[in-house]
Amino acid sequence: MKEGPDTHAGALAALRRLPLPQRAVIVCRVLLDLSTVETATVLGVAEGTDG
Numbered sequence: 718m719k720e721g722p723d724t725h726a727g728a729l730a731a732l733r734r735l736p737l738p739q740r741a742v743i744v745c746r747v748l749l750d751l752s753t754v755e756t757a758t759v760l761g762v763a764e765g766t767d768g
Contacts, residue, residue: 732740738760745756757764 732743735743741760742756745751745759746753751759753764757766
């Protein structure tokens with residue numbers, strides 16, 4: 718299976734390379750479709766906080 722950034726496997730590989738806080742933000746925003754306010758609340762950080 719091809720593993721470029723435009724494939725499912727490539728996206729998972731890129732996600733795994735991110736630090737855990739950034740990975741959590743991506744999961745909240747993209748996979749769970751949470752707003753920035755909801756994401757900040759779930760992660761226990763201030764909105765706009767750099768991960």
